[in-house]
Amino acid sequence: MTVLVTGGAGYIGSHMVLALRDAGERVVVLDNLSTGFRWAVPDDVPLIVGDFGDGDLVTEMLKRYQIESIIHFAAKIVVPESVADPLGYYLNNTAKARQLIECAVGAGVGQFIFSSTAAVYGDPEQNPVTEDETLKPMSPYGRSKLMVEWMLQDVAKAHPLRYAVLRYFNVAGADPQGRSGQSTPNATHLIKVAVQAALGHRNGMDVFGTDYPTPDGSCVRDYIQVSDLAQAHLDALNYLREGGESITCNCGYSRGFSVLEVIAVVKSVSGVDFPVRISGRRPGDPSAIVAGNARIKSALNWQPRYDDLKLIVDQALNWERRLHNRKAG
Numbered sequence: 001m002t003v004l005v006t007g008g009a010g011y012i013g014s015h016m017v018l019a020l021r022d023a024g025e026r027v028v029v030l031d032n033l034s035t036g037f038r039w040a041v042p043d044d045v046p047l048i049v050g051d052f053g054d055g056d057l058v059t060e061m062l063k064r065y066q067i068e069s070i071i072h073f074a075a076k077i078v079v080p081e082s083v084a085d086p087l088g089y090y091l092n093n094t095a096k097a098r099q100l101i102e103c104a105v106g107a108g109v110g111q112f113i114f115s116s117t118a119a120v121y122g123d124p125e126q127n128p129v130t131e132d133e134t135l136k137p138m139s140p141y142g143r144s145k146l147m148v149e150w151m152l153q154d155v156a157k158a159h160p161l162r163y164a165v166l167r168y169f170n171v172a173g174a175d176p177q178g179r180s181g182q183s184t185p186n187a188t189h190l191i192k193v194a195v196q197a198a199l200g201h202r203n204g205m206d207v208f209g210t211d212y213p214t215p216d217g218s219c220v221r222d223y224i225q226v227s228d229l230a231q232a233h234l235d236a237l238n239y240l241r242e243g244g245e246s247i248t249c250n251c252g253y254s255r256g257f258s259v260l261e262v263i264a265v266v267k268s269v270s271g272v273d274f275p276v277r278i279s280g281r282r283p284g285d286p287s288a289i290v291a292g293n294a295r296i297k298s299a300l301n302w303q304p305r306y307d308d309l310k311l312i313v314d315q316a317l318n319w320e321r322r323l324h325n326r327k328a329g
Helices: 011-022 055-064 079-084 086-106 140-158 190-198 226-241 259-270 294-299 309-328
Strands: 002-006 026-031 047-049 067-072 111-117 162-168 170-172 205-208 223-225 247-251 276-279
Touching: 002 011, 011 026, 011 226, 026 055, 055 086, 067 086, 067 226, 079 086, 079 140, 086 111, 086 140, 111 140, 111 226, 140 162, 162 226, 170 190, 170 226, 170 309, 190 205, 190 259, 190 309, 205 259, 223 226, 223 309, 226 247, 226 294, 247 294, 259 309
Parallel strands: 002 026, 002 067, 026 047, 067 111, 111 162, 162 247, 170 223, 205 276
Antiparallel strands: none
16 A cells, blocks of 8 residues: 655655555655655655656656555645636636646545645634534635635545545744654744744745734744644554545644734744744735644544654754754755
């Protein structure tokens, strides 16, 4: 049995590949390397450079490697960019995902795990938000992901394909063994940006909005450590293999931190008081969103190991230093 990981050279995907290898699984990666890195894929894992929307390529891969499960990460993920380029997001995240799912059905793939997003909830009426909350995404990014969720629901009713939809909250941190981390130079993730500012790799940072209806006026988010998120996928894979029904789960810690709180932790852990500029709100940003995680803990028996913001920030700082030294070398 082999697992196909799309986007396996990227941030979350590379951690998934490591988790699968650590668990003794056979894995193959498909990535176009637009935001991923060839070096992020271990030498003993096959890496096919190509597009997950290329039906001929995907079909050939599914047959050649006898793929029985797909974990689909490859996507565009920047909310403001999706507002500016909705058609690009619907093409990459939705239309190409439809092609991938069609190939999976044609090849008899049994399990499909989809990386969705908390953005499908929009600005929820209450927090922590459960999976049964009304879905009202505020951005093309969120809508592009929700459309794939709908496709999987419909396909699973018509074909013997079972799925797990995992709705991520804010992913951060790095592999505890230092093997991978967030490596995209211009990433927009808050903790990535803040640690780059702390290390002098960028000239300070911006806070987008301090007039939200939150305790300190900045947005509140739930930050999940990336290896805990990879473990959630492993748990979902085992659940489906054991005959579990298709399921949708939030991935988060059920605890939120504001943007200003996160910046304060980064300054404390790094020991650097870097410049912070206050800017206006960005389109598509909800004021607060925190994961209700009762379902993933009960149904998948998921147990997080790194639920500590200072630890997550320390991992991100160490990875950023390692990445900087790699580039300097």
